[in-house]
Amino acid sequence: MSLIERDKKVIWHPYTQMKDAQNPIPIVRGEGVYLYDENGNKYIDAVSSWWVTIHGHAHPYIAEKVSVQLKELEHVIFAGFTHEPAVRLAERLLPLLPGKQDKIFYSDNGSTAVEVALKMCLQYWNNKGNTQKKKVLAFKDAYHGDTFGAMSVSGRSIFTNPFNDLLFDVEFIDLPNADNILELQTKISQLQTEICCFIFEPLILGAGGMLMYEAKYLDELLKSCEENDILTIADEVMTGFGRTGTYFACEQLTHHPDIFCLSKGLTGGTMPMGVTSCNEKIFEAFLSDDKLKTLYHGHSFTANPVACAASLAS
Template identity: 50%
Template sequence: METVKEISLSERDGRHIWHPLTQHKTHGSALGITKAQGVYLTDENGKSYIDGISSWYTAMYGHCNPQVTDAVTRQMTRLDHVVFSGFTHEPAVNLSEELISVLPDNQDKLFFSDNGSTAVEVGVKIALQYHHNQGQKRRVLLAFEEGFHGDTFGAMSVSGLDVYNGPFSGMGLEVLRLPVPVGDNNEKVLERLRELAGSYDIAAFIFEPLVQGAAAMKMHDARGLDALIAFCRAHGIITIADEVMTGFGKTGTFFASDHLENKPDIICMSKALTAGLMPMAVTSTTKEIFDGFYSDELSKGFFHGHTYTANPLACTAALEGVRLLKSDEIQRRISEISGWHEEFAREIGEHPRVASVRNKGVIFALDIDIKIERYGSFRDRLFHFFMNRGVFLRPLGKTIYILAPYIIEKEEMDKIYAVIKDCLDHLDEFTANTSRE
């Protein structure tokens, strides 16, 4: 009779586990990871990989950062969890003060939830109920084309990528789409917003500021976005910045909204919020938004809650994460990585197999000059090419991107760059069978 130790994690996993974003019939087995430290992941066979995407942009200060893990270890011996309706605790209060210190100046109130999708759900519901509380029938939402905001129904409704929500088309909220402003089309996008606002009662405009992550790190123009936010403010349309991916230093500032003159009314955050250690999310708002719920009428309160809202352990992890973000060391490293990416972009942009290249802060992305479907064997071959060489990158179709932990050393980043260049130099090996994809 076989024992647990006689079979691999991958084999045991395949018996019962259903993975996210996975077609199990064609994907193959999942790789068992047994350790994470700094910028490295180690599998059950002892092989290590540089985590070039910080495990979906979460472990930005490195895996198992001792400042974070030590603080959480101390906290779990004092207070593990308590209901957050009617109670509060020091980790949540301390975190609120630290978060407000790094958020744009107009942010005043924080609502806790569980993950990026729920942060967006909260933001959308707040916007819709705000108008309801004012006696206004505004129910239409506005979002960018190719935006992605999560997988729960409200977040999915405002997302614009069919690969994620195609089976649920027509089942969500009413959403209008705007093209992304990229500079030369800014006035056309603003004019389109004017047309939509004149024809629909728009409640809110939700957007990923400056970088659309799931759309393959598609970047847009800050001036164009600024103009859209200014128009919305003038016409009573609440603006919601989804900073789940972009927040906490990734664009070179604390938040991508810091690149804008006009600040959003609501900001959604998660992922790097807790330094990659625990799930948690926060939705912040202006005092004006909060005041729209402050009433003697019970029905005007915001009746939304999660069992693990403001979990003390998650709050402790987030508190240390914000402190790390504000440190001179992390700010210096963010600046260094941005410089490395700029230099690599100039070099690799000349490669004959590169169609385009872009970078913002610690985010780097390039598009391979090839026509393929977003998901398919080409993308999988790229993934395995990188993994075989000890680098974890997760291409989005023909887009290769880097979003490594802030603590990465130059030698380690150079290895990522070298593996990407090696891939481009040997691209014909990947394209032999892509004509049918």
């Protein structure tokens, strides 16, 4: 039985109508920009396997570091424990991020990084005693992931249609430009008492259609958010690690977000990994003798040492 035949018996592929789907291409190895199937055919991985393999497939340096880490410590619970790769990765990442980021919270992928960011913002205001700021501001063509919080702040589409009635309330706005920037700023001002945070993909909306917009207009929106006490989340899951000409897209801004979401290229495509960073203002809102102000969030594979080692190598 061929690999394709075996696949059809047991696998449900993502974003795929399995009733009439074409046969998947059976890949057996990768090297650099190329993927090779079981018949020896060579393919250029032009989408970097969903924008993750930024150094190419089977990179020997990353593979070596992952191998070393596997022999030392493959995993440990991250609540109440720590380890060198996680601390070192945070120490390396924080100085690279635009603005002043102070803390790293680890998760598993881009969607979970977004979930953590949203929970940070919503609970930030709750911890501050402000229960009115519950609405999120987002671009109407955005895509932030497929978990429920991430779907909620993504534009309504075929990705979300079966679940729209279950998603939380979001104020969607158009991408900013010369014609609408004043209107968008006015809306932000009018909704300041309701909006807890603004989440955005900086400079380009990826899965929403590769929609580009200018940094100067995003800067104006971030300025308005600062003036109206609205937290800001940069979803750099796709744009991070050199995708827009700078290491992070937000380097092209003069106003910087409170929170960053990172994944995809973080490990060079080697391991699943998500990062949510925040500034000291966010972190301090969770410091309390009241245990209810704790960020009760975590994953089984939070800060996995092997994924951290891959990220450091990448």
